[in-house]
Amino acid sequence: MVKIKSPEDLASLTAKLQKEKNTEEICITVCMGPGCLTCGSQKVLESLKEEIKKRDLQEKVQIKETGCHGFCQKGPILLIKPAGIFYQQVIKRDIPEIITETIINNRIVERLLYVDPILNSKIIKEKDVPFYKSQYRLVFGDNSLIDPHKIDDYISLGGYSALAKALFEMTPVQVMEEIKNSGLRGRGGGGFHTGRKWESCRNAPSPDGVRYVICNADEGDPGAFMDRGLLEGNPHRVIEGMIIGAYAISSNEGYAYVRNEYPLAVANLNIALELAREYGLLGKDIMGSGFDFDILVVQGGGAFVCGESTALMASIEGKRGEPRPKHIHTSERGLWNKPTALNNVETWANVPIIIKKGAEWFSQIGTERSKGTKIFSLVGKINNTGLVEVPMGISLRDIVYKIGGGIPDGKKFKAIQTGGPSGGCLPEELLDLPVDFDELTKVGSMMGSGGMIVMDENTCMVDIAKYFLKFLRDESCGKCVPCREGLKRMVQIIEDITEGKGEPGHLELLEELTQTVKEASLCGLGKTAPNPVLSTIRYFRDEYEAHIMDKKCPALVCKNLIEYSIDELLCTGCGSCKRACPVMAISGEKLYPHTLDMEKCIKCGICLEKCPFDAIKIS
Amino acid sequence: MPFKSTDENITGGKDFPDLYYEEDNLVSLTIDRQKVRVEKGMTILEAARWMGIKIPTLCYHEGLTPWGGCRLCVVEVIKRGRSKLEASCTYPVAEGIQVKTNSEKVQKTRRMIVELLISSCPNSRTLQDLASGMGITEIRFKMEDNDCILCGLCVRMCKEQMMSGGIGFINRGAKREVSTPFHKSSEICRGCGACMYICPVVTLQCRGRREPGDLCNACINVCPTDFGF
Numbered sequence: 001m002v003k004i005k006s007p008e009d010l011a012s013l014t015a016k017l018q019k020e021k022n023t024e025e026i027c028i029t030v031c032m033g034p035g036c037l038t039c040g041s042q043k044v045l046e047s048l049k050e051e052i053k054k055r056d057l058q059e060k061v062q063i064k065e066t067g068c069h070g071f072c073q074k075g076p077i078l079l080i081k082p083a084g085i086f087y088q089q090v091i092k093r094d095i096p097e098i099i100t101e102t103i104i105n106n107r108i109v110e111r112l113l114y115v116d117p118i119l120n121s122k123i124i125k126e127k128d129v130p131f132y133k134s135q136y137r138l139v140f141g142d143n144s145l146i147d148p149h150k151i152d153d154y155i156s157l158g159g160y161s162a163l164a165k166a167l168f169e170m171t172p173v174q175v176m177e178e179i180k181n182s183g184l185r186g187r188g189g190g191g192f193h194t195g196r197k198w199e200s201c202r203n204a205p206s207p208d209g210v211r212y213v214i215c216n217a218d219e220g221d222p223g224a225f226m227d228r229g230l231l232e233g234n235p236h237r238v239i240e241g242m243i244i245g246a247y248a249i250s251s252n253e254g255y256a257y258v259r260n261e262y263p264l265a266v267a268n269l270n271i272a273l274e275l276a277r278e279y280g281l282l283g284k285d286i287m288g289s290g291f292d293f294d295i296l297v298v299q300g301g302g303a304f305v306c307g308e309s310t311a312l313m314a315s316i317e318g319k320r321g322e323p324r325p326k327h328i329h330t331s332e333r334g335l336w337n338k339p340t341a342l343n344n345v346e347t348w349a350n351v352p353i354i355i356k357k358g359a360e361w362f363s364q365i366g367t368e369r370s371k372g373t374k375i376f377s378l379v380g381k382i383n384n385t386g387l388v389e390v391p392m393g394i395s396l397r398d399i400v401y402k403i404g405g406g407i408p409d410g411k412k413f414k415a416i417q418t419g420g421p422s423g424g425c426l427p428e429e430l431l432d433l434p435v436d437f438d439e440l441t442k443v444g445s446m447m448g449s450g451g452m453i454v455m456d457e458n459t460c461m462v463d464i465a466k467y468f469l470k471f472l473r474d475e476s477c478g479k480c481v482p483c484r485e486g487l488k489r490m491v492q493i494i495e496d497i498t499e500g501k502g503e504p505g506h507l508e509l510l511e512e513l514t515q516t517v518k519e520a521s522l523c524g525l526g527k528t529a530p531n532p533v534l535s536t537i538r539y540f541r542d543e544y545e546a547h548i549m550d551k552k553c554p555a556l557v558c559k560n561l562i563e564y565s566i567d568e569l570l571c572t573g574c575g576s577c578k579r580a581c582p583v584m585a586i587s588g589e590k591l592y593p594h595t596l597d598m599e600k601c602i603k604c605g606i607c608l609e610k611c612p613f614d615a616i617k618i619s
Numbered sequence: 620m621p622f623k624s625t626d627e628n629i630t631g632g633k634d635f636p637d638l639y640y641e642e643d644n645l646v647s648l649t650i651d652r653q654k655v656r657v658e659k660g661m662t663i664l665e666a667a668r669w670m671g672i673k674i675p676t677l678c679y680h681e682g683l684t685p686w687g688g689c690r691l692c693v694v695e696v697i698k699r700g701r702s703k704l705e706a707s708c709t710y711p712v713a714e715g716i717q718v719k720t721n722s723e724k725v726q727k728t729r730r731m732i733v734e735l736l737i738s739s740c741p742n743s744r745t746l747q748d749l750a751s752g753m754g755i756t757e758i759r760f761k762m763e764d765n766d767c768i769l770c771g772l773c774v775r776m777c778k779e780q781m782m783s784g785g786i787g788f789i790n791r792g793a794k795r796e797v798s799t800p801f802h803k804s805s806e807i808c809r810g811c812g813a814c815m816y817i818c819p820v821v822t823l824q825c826r827g828r829r830e831p832g833d834l835c836n837a838c839i840n841v842c843p844t845d846f847g848f
C-alpha cells in the first residue's frame with residue numbers, strides 16, 4: 001500500500017477509485033449486520049459465493065459484505081445494484097433462483113420482495129420502501145455502500161477528505177469553531193454541546209500538553225445497537241471524526257472504549273485502524289501534515305455504568321469502573337487527570353460531514369436547539385424493527401407509523417419509551433411531540449442515546465417500570481446510598497404493587513424516594529434512574545391505582561393479579577391444554593369440558609396459547 | 620485555625636473572618652447567608668466546619684481522601700441561579716456560590732438517606748444516633764440485618780493510612796460488598812485492625828434495648844437536645 005503523503009495524494013486516490021468503480025457492474029450487497037447474521041446471512045453469503053463461482057460469473061458480479069442497513073426486521077437483506085432491487089428474508093435456498101432470474105434473466109423474484117403492510121403492494125426498490133423513505137440517513141446511509149474491511153470503499157465515497165480539509169485548510173481553532181457553530185450536541189445521552197466541550201478541553205491547562213480524545217462505544221442500554229451498527233459497518237467514519245477532533249483540541253492519543261460484548265465491532269475497528277495506519281492516515285505525520293495521532297482500542301468489562309464518563313475513564317486507567325464526583329468536568333480533568341474530550345460513536349461520526357459540508361449546511365437540519373439527525377433503535381411492539389435515522393424535529397408519530405409501520409396484529413398503541421433504561425414512557429397524547437433534546441426532557445423523558453421501545457395495549461406500565469428499575473438496580477455501581485439503597489427499595493415497593501401487596505401510601509413513598517434518588521445520587525445513572533417510574537406515574541397513574549386499590553392489572557400481565565379459567569361453553573375437551581400444562585393443573589375427560597385447578601396453576605400462559613378454541617380466559 | 624482578626628471583621632458581625640492566606644488564593648462564597656472567604660481547594664464541608672456549622676457525614680474522615688459515597692453531607696449549592704444538591708465533602712469551594720447547609724430540602728434528603736441506611740443496618744449505633752438526632756421515628760422499608768453500609772472508610776483506611784490494600788470492593792449494585800480478593804484471606808493484610816477501628820457499623824453497635832432489627836430511639840428520650848443536626 002502506498003502511503004498518502006499529501007491531500008493531493010488522497011484526492012488522486014479518491015479519483016482513481018471512483019473511476020475504477022464500474023457503476024454498470026452488478027453488485028450484490030449482503031448485510032452482515034448483527035440482525036441479519038442471526039437470521040442466517042452468513043449461509044446466504046456462502047452459497048452466493050459458491051453459486052457465482054459455479055456459474056462462472058465472478059467477472060460480471062461483485063459481492064459486497066456490509067454492516068447493518070437498519071431494516072433488521074426483514075433480515076437477511078440483499079440489495080442488488082445498480083438497479084437497487086431490495087430482497088428481504090432471503091434464505092440459502094433462494095440464491096440459485098436469484099442468480100438465474102434476476103442476475104441472468106433480469107427478472108424479479110416476486111416472493112422475496114417487501115410487501116407494504118398498509119397498501120398490500122409489493123415494492124421492488126429499496127428507496128421506495130416506506131421504512132427507508134421517511135428517513136434521512138446522513139450518518140448511517142453509507143453503511144450499505146461500504147465493506148467495513150475495505151478502506152478503499154470509504155475513500156471512494158470521499159472518505160478522509162474532511163480530514164484533509166481540516167488539516168490543511170483550517171486551523172485547530174477554526175475546526176473547533178465550525179463544530180461549535182454547527183450546533184452539534186452529544187449523541188451519547190447528555191446532549192452536551194460538542195464544540196463547547198472541545199473548547200473547554202482545548203483551553204484547559206495541561207502542563208505537559210497531553211490531552212486525550214475518547215470514543216464512547218460502551219452502549220449498555222438494553223435493546224440499543226446504533227453505535228454497534230456504526231462501528232461495525234463504517235468504522236472509518238468514526239476514526240476520521242476522532243482524528244479531526246484530536247486535531248481541534250491538539251491531542252495525540254485517543255482511545256476507543258468498546259464493550260466486550262461487541263467482538264465484531266472490536267475486530268472491524270482494529271482492522272480499520274490498521275488499514276488507516278498503512279495509508280498514513282493515522283499515526284505519525286498524518287498525510288504529511290506533521291500532526292501525530294493514534295487510537296488504542298480498549299475493551300470494557302460490560303458494566304452499564306462504565307458508559308458514564310468518569311467510570312469509563314477509571315476503567316481505562318485500570319481501576320474499578322466507578323464514577324467519581326464531577327465538580328470539575330472531564331474536559332478539564334479527565335483520563336489520568338488530563339483534559340479529555342469524550343464523545344459518543346455517533347457524535348464522532350457526525351464530525352466529518354460537518355467539516356466537509358460546513359456548519360451552516362448542517363445547522364439547517366433539525367430544530368432550533370437540536371441539529372442534525374439522530375439514529376434510533378426502534379424495537380418493541382412495532383412492525384418494522386431496526387435502526388432508523390431521522391432528522392431532529394420529526395414527530396414520534398411519524399417514527400412509529402410512517403417508518404415503523406405501526407403496531408402489529410391490529411393492537412392499539414399505548415406508550416413509547418425513549419432514552420434507554422432511564423428514559424420515560426410517553427403516552428399517545430404526546431405522540432406529536434418533535435424529537436428534540438429539550439422537548440423530550442420537558443415531558444419527563446429524554447433523548448438518551450437513542451433507544452426507542454414501542455408498547456401496545458397488552459403492556460402493563462407498572463411491570464415496565466419494574467423491568468427498567470430492576471435493570472438499573474443491578475447495574476448501579478453501588479457506590480452511593482441513594483442509588484444503591486434507593487433503587488433496591490423502589491424495586492421492592494413496585495414488586496409489592498405488582499404482587500397485589502400494594503398499600504395506599506406506596507405511591508407517595510415511591511415519589512418521595514424518587515426525589516432523593518434523583519437529586520442526591522452521585523452520577524447520571526442514579527440521577528436519571530427514577531425517570532421510568534416518574535413518567536409512568538405521571539401518565540399512567542390510574543394503572544398504579546388499579547394495582548394498589550383494586551388489586552387488578554388492567555393489562556392482564558402481573559401474574560399475581562390474574563386468574564386463568566376455562567370457559568365451559570367453548571371448551572370441546574380436546575385436551576390440548578391438559579397435555580401442555582407443565583404442572584398438570586388441568587384435568588378432565590376427553591370431549592368433556594376441562595377444569596383448571598387454581599391451586600396448582602403457575603400462570604405460565606401456555607394453555608392460553610395452546611387452546612385452539614379460545615376457551616381459556618384470563619381475568 | 621489562624622485567621623485575620625481585624626476589628627472590622629469581628630465587629631462587623633455579619634461576615635465571617637477570612638482564613639489567613641494569600642489574597643489571590645482566596646475564594647468568597649456564602650454559606651448559610653454568611654459571606655466567607657476561604658482558601659481555594661477547600662471543600663464546602665471543610666469551609667462550613669471551620670465556620671462551626673455542623674454537617675453530618677458518614678463516609679468522610681479527615682485523614683482520608685473524600686469519596687462522596689454516602690451522600691449524607693449533601694447541601695444545596697446555588698450557582699448561577701440554579702440550585703442543586705451536592706455532596707459537600709467533595710465539592711470544592713467556588714467563587715460566588717451560595718450554599719445552604721440545612722434547608723428543608725437538605726433535611727428531607729438526609730432523613731431519607733438515614734432511613735434507607737438504617738433499614739439495611741439497624742445495628743449501627745452511629746446510624747441509630749443519627750436517626751434519633753433527626754427525629755426519625757418510623758422506618759417505612761422492610762428491615763434487613765446487614766453489617767456494612769459500604770461507606771468505604773475501611774478500604775481507604777487500609778490503603779491510605781496503613782499502606783496496605785488487603786480489602787476492597789467487589790461486585791456492583793445491591794451485591795456490592797467489602798472483601799478480600801476472591802474472598803480468600805489476603806496475604807498483605809497485617810491484621811492491624813484499622814478497618815475495624817474506623818468502621819461506623821461494627822465497632823459502635825447500638826446498645827439500646829430494642830427488638831432486633833428495630834429502630835431504637837432510646838436516645839431521643841434520654842437527652843433530646845444532645846443532637847445538633
Ligand SMILES: Cc1cc2nc3c(=O)[nH]c(=O)nc-3n(C[C@H](O)[C@H](O)[C@H](O)COP(=O)(O)O)c2cc1C
Binds near residue numbers: 190307
Ligand atoms: C449510566 C450512564 C451510562 C452511559 N452510557 C453511555 C453509553 O453507553 N454510550 C455513550 O456514548 N454515552 C453513555 N453515557 C453518557 C456519557 O457519560 C457521556 O455523556 C457521553 O459519552 C458524552 O459523549 P457525547 O457528548 O458525544 O454524548 C452514559 C451516561 C451514564 C450516566
Ligand code: SF4
Binds near residue numbers: 322480484521525
Ligand atoms: S448514582 Fe449509582 S451508579 Fe452512580 S455512583 Fe451512585 S451508586 Fe454508582
Ligand code: SF4
Binds near residue numbers: 772817819821
Ligand atoms: S465495613 Fe464498615 S467501614 Fe468498611 S465499608 Fe462497611 S461500614 Fe464502611
Ligand code: FES
Binds near residue numbers: 707
Ligand atoms: S460524607 Fe460526603 S458523601 Fe459521605
